[in-house]
Amino acid sequence: xxxxxxxxxxxxxxxxxxxERLYLPAIFQGLGITLKHFFKKKTTINxxxxxxxxxxxxxxxxxxxxxxxxxxxxxxxxLCAVACPAEAITMEAGERRAGExxxxxxxxxxxxxxxxxxxxxxxxxxxxxxxxDAIYLETTFAPANYDRNDFIYGKDRLVEGFKRDExxxxxxxxxxxxxx
Amino acid sequence: xxxxxxxxxxxxxxTLFSITMFIALYSTFAERKVAAFMQDRRGPNRAGPGGxxxxxxxxxxxxxxxxxxxxxxxxxxxxxxxxxxxxxSLMTGVIIPWGGQLIxxxxxxxxxxxxxxxxxxxxxxxLSVGVYGIMIGGWASNNKFSLMGAIRASSQIISYELSMGxxxxxxxxxxxxxxxxxxxxxxxxxxxxxxxxPLGFLIFLICAFAExxxxxxxxxxxxxxxxxxxxxxxxxxxxxxYLFSEYINMFxxxxxxxxxxxxGYNFPFMDQLLHATGSQNLVTIVGTILLFAxxxxxxxxxxxxxxxxxxxxxxxxxxxxxxxLIPLSIVWLMLTAAGVLFFKS
Numbered sequence: 001x002x003x004x005x006x007x008x009x010x011x012x013x014x015x016x017x018x019x020e021r022l023y024l025p026a027i028f029q030g031l032g033i034t035l036k037h038f039f040k041k042k043t044t045i046n047x048x049x050x051x052x053x054x055x056x057x058x059x060x061x062x063x064x065x066x067x068x069x070x071x072x073x074x075x076x077x078x079l080c081a082v083a084c085p086a087e088a089i090t091m092e093a094g095e096r097r098a099g100e101x102x103x104x105x106x107x108x109x110x111x112x113x114x115x116x117x118x119x120x121x122x123x124x125x126x127x128x129x130x131x132x133d134a135i136y137l138e139t140t141f142a143p144a145n146y147d148r149n150d151f152i153y154g155k156d157r158l159v160e161g162f163k164r165d166e167x168x169x170x171x172x173x174x175x176x177x178x179x180x
Numbered sequence: 181x182x183x184x185x186x187x188x189x190x191x192x193x194x195t196l197f198s199i200t201m202f203i204a205l206y207s208t209f210a211e212r213k214v215a216a217f218m219q220d221r222r223g224p225n226r227a228g229p230g231g232x233x234x235x236x237x238x239x240x241x242x243x244x245x246x247x248x249x250x251x252x253x254x255x256x257x258x259x260x261x262x263x264x265x266x267x268x269s270l271m272t273g274v275i276i277p278w279g280g281q282l283i284x285x286x287x288x289x290x291x292x293x294x295x296x297x298x299x300x301x302x303x304x305x306x307l308s309v310g311v312y313g314i315m316i317g318g319w320a321s322n323n324k325f326s327l328m329g330a331i332r333a334s335s336q337i338i339s340y341e342l343s344m345g346x347x348x349x350x351x352x353x354x355x356x357x358x359x360x361x362x363x364x365x366x367x368x369x370x371x372x373x374x375x376x377x378p379l380g381f382l383i384f385l386i387c388a389f390a391e392x393x394x395x396x397x398x399x400x401x402x403x404x405x406x407x408x409x410x411x412x413x414x415x416x417x418x419x420x421x422y423l424f425s426e427y428i429n430m431f432x433x434x435x436x437x438x439x440x441x442x443x444g445y446n447f448p449f450m451d452q453l454l455h456a457t458g459s460q461n462l463v464t465i466v467g468t469i470l471l472f473a474x475x476x477x478x479x480x481x482x483x484x485x486x487x488x489x490x491x492x493x494x495x496x497x498x499x500x501x502x503x504x505l506i507p508l509s510i511v512w513l514m515l516t517a518a519g520v521l522f523f524k525s
Contacts, residue, residue: 027489034218034488043220 059124060141062115064159065134067105072159073134076110083129088119113158117143117151192293196273204427205235207479214483242420250413254320261317262414262421268310269428275299276435277364279445279468283461291468292361299360300348303436304341307391310429311337314400317422318410329409332494333400336390339501340397344387346509347380350516351440364444369451372443379512381441383505388437390501392429395486402491434478438471445471
C-alpha cells in the first residue's frame with residue numbers, strides 16, 4: 001500500500017547470520033563497552049560534601065534582605081502574599097517604635113513573617129511583586145525535617161543575618177495587643 | 181586418623197569456612213561497586229572508608245529484620261530450604277587444592293583439605309544437591325511465584341548439567357584422572373588445560389553461569405516476572421542464606437574453573453623460582469596468592485557479565501541448552517577423543 005505520509009518506514013527483518021546467532025561476538029562487544037565505562041569518570045558526585053553549581057537565576061529558599069545600614073527592608077505590605085499562587089506566605093504587620101530605626105527601615109514592618117516551604121512552589125512571584133526589594137529566592141535548597149511544622153519558616157530562618165534578640169518580646173507586639 | 185591429623189583438618193576446615201564466608205561477604209560489596217562503576221556511579225561509599233563496612237551493615241540488617249514464616253507454608257521444609265542451599269555450597273570448598281605443600285615445623289601440610297580420587301564427581305554431586313535447597317524452599321513457600329522460580333531453577337540445572345558433564349568428560353580424557361590434586365599437578369608451570377580444551381572451557385563457563393543462577397541465566401529469581409522467584413516469601417537471615425549461597429557458589433565455581441582449566445596454583449616459571457630460592461614454602465604461597473587472583477578475576481567476570489547482558493527468555497534458555505550446548509559438547513567430546521587417540525598412540 002502506498003503511504004500517504006512520508007513517515008512510513010519499511011523495516012526489513014533480516015535473518016541472523018551464523019556469527020550473529022552465536023551471540024558471542026556481540027557479548028564480547030558488550031563486555032568491552034561496560035569495561036570502558038568501568039574506568040570512565042563518574043557522572044555522580046558525593047552530594048552533601050560536593051554540590052553542583054546552580055544557575056544564576058536559580059530559585060531556592062527565600063531570604064528577607066536588609067538595606068545597607070542593616071535594617072530590614074520588608075514593610076509588611078502583603079503584596080508577596082497576594083502574588084503567591086500557592087498561598088504559602090502569611091505575615092503580621094506592626095509599627096516601628098522609637099529607637100528601632102536601626103532595625104527596620106520604615107515605620108511599618110513585619111512582626112511575623114512565615115513561609116510554608118511545603119506549600120511554596122518556588123515560582124519567584126513574591127520576588128517580582130516586592131516593591132521594596134526585600135524578598136529574594138537564593139541558591140540554598142532541599143530543606144529536610146522530621147516534622148511538618150518545621151517546614152514553616154519564620155523570620156528567624158528567613159531574615160538575612162538574623163539575631164535572636166532583635167525581636168523584643170514578640171508576645172506583646174502583635175496587632176491585637178497594639179490596638180489595646 | 182591420629183589426633184594431630186584431626187586437629188590439622190579441623191583447623192583447615194574452620195579456616196576455609198571463614199575465608200569462604202569472608203569472600204562471599206565482600207563479593208556482595210564488590211558486586212555493588214562493580215555495578216555502580218559500570219553504570220558511571222560511585223556505589224556505596226558511606227560506611228567506613230570507601231564504604232568498606234557496607235557488607236557488615238548489610239549483614240546486620242539481615243539479622244535485625246523480622247523473620248516471617250508464611251502461615252500456609254510447610255514450616256519444616258521452609259527452614260530446610262535455605263539450610264540445604266548454604267550447606268551444599270559450603271561443602272564443595274574442601275576438595276579444591278588451594279595450594280601445594282607447606283612445610284610447617286617439619287610437618288608437611290597440604291593446602292587441600294581432602295584429596296578424593298573422584299574429586300570432580302564430588303563437586304558434581306554436591307552442586308546438584310544445591311538445587312534441592314532452591315526447589316524445597318520454592319515449593320514450601322506455597323506461593324505461585326516461588327514455585328515457578330523453583331521449577332525454572334531445577335529444569336535449568338538439569339538442562340545445563342548435561343553439557344557441563346560432557347565438557348568435564350572431554351577434560352578427563354585429556355588429564356586421565358578425576359582427582360583434582362592430580363589434575364592440578366599435571367598443569368605444572370604453564371601447561372594449563374585451557375590450551376587443550378578451549379571450547380570445553382567455554383561450554384563449562386556458560387554452564388557455570390547457568391548452575392549458579394547468574395545473569396544471563398537468572399530466570400529462577402527474575403524480578404520482572406516472578407517478584408523474587410524462589411525466595412519471594414523469605415525474609416531476614418533465611419533470605420540472607422539464599423543470597424549468600426549464590427555468592428559462595430560463584431566463588432566455588434570460579435575456583436573449580438581455575439583448578440580445572442587455569443592451572444590452579446601453578447604459575448609460569450615456578451620451577452625457576454624454586455631453583456633460585458630453594459624454598460618450597462615461598463613457591464606454595466605465591467601459587468596460592470596467584471590462585472586467589474585468578475579466582476577473583478573470575479568472580480569479577482561473573483559480575484562483569486551480569487551488568488552487561490540482559491536475561492534470556494525461558495524458551496531461549498532451553499533452546500541454547502538443548503539445541504546448542506549439548507550437541508556442541510558432544511562434538512567437542514568426540515574431537516577430543518580422536519585427538520587423544522591420535523596424539524597419544
